[in-house]
Amino acid sequence: MASVIFAVGSVYGNSTSVAEECAEVLRSADHEAEIYSNATLDDLLAHPQAVLIICTSTTGQGELPDNIYALVSELREQFPLMPERRYGVIALGDSSYDTFADAGRQCDELLQELQAQRIGEVLYIDACETADPEGVAVEWMKTWMQAL
Ligand SMILES: Cc1cc2nc3c(=O)[nH]c(=O)nc-3n(C[C@H](O)[C@H](O)[C@H](O)COP(=O)(O)O)c2cc1C
Numbered sequence: 001m002a003s004v005i006f007a008v009g010s011v012y013g014n015s016t017s018v019a020e021e022c023a024e025v026l027r028s029a030d031h032e033a034e035i036y037s038n039a040t041l042d043d044l045l046a047h048p049q050a051v052l053i054i055c056t057s058t059t060g061q062g063e064l065p066d067n068i069y070a071l072v073s074e075l076r077e078q079f080p081l082m083p084e085r086r087y088g089v090i091a092l093g094d095s096s097y098d099t100f101a102d103a104g105r106q107c108d109e110l111l112q113e114l115q116a117q118r119i120g121e122v123l124y125i126d127a128c129e130t131a132d133p134e135g136v137a138v139e140w141m142k143t144w145m146q147a148l
Contacts (some may be wrong), residue, residue: 002148007039009068041074044091057092062099
């Protein structure tokens with residue numbers, strides 16, 4: 001059984017509901033899953049064994065939503081290397097923007113710089129391609145969690 005924490009970045013609620021549905025998939029497979037809507041570095045450090053899932057949309061022109069900005073700022077400023085940390089990324093966006101899913105991409109790059117170990121590939125969910133981001137994420141999660 002793994003412990004998973006979701007750090008959510010959401011403006012309109014899509015990423016939040018994606019994280020909620022994915023957490024249910026994990027729980028139904030007997031994993032622990034907790035969702036943070038305003039995650040901080042302290043939250044991460046309090047769960048050293050937990051697998052981190054960044055689940056974020058992109059807003060503005062390739063920007064991070066406010067509710068994940070604090071965590072990313074702390075990671076950038078304090079730069080805590082975390083070679084033991086495993087993580088995944090669910091990046092929501094809209095490919096009609098040049099900055100498609102940039103927030104998720106930025107988070108992935110940052111975690112790579114911090115030496116964290118990504119499980120699987122980043123899931124990109126394009127609002128131009130699906131009106132059911134939760135359904136796409138649930139299907140992905142069923143496969144992704146086999147690597148936990
Ligand atoms: C004002 C605004 C700006 C956006 N900017 C971007 C962007 O720069 N890049 C991108 O990929 N998607 C962008 N999007 C699309 C959102 O990321 C997408 O709709 C996502 O599903 C929203 O998820 P949320 O409800 O969790 O915030 C933007 C949407 C809005 C309304």
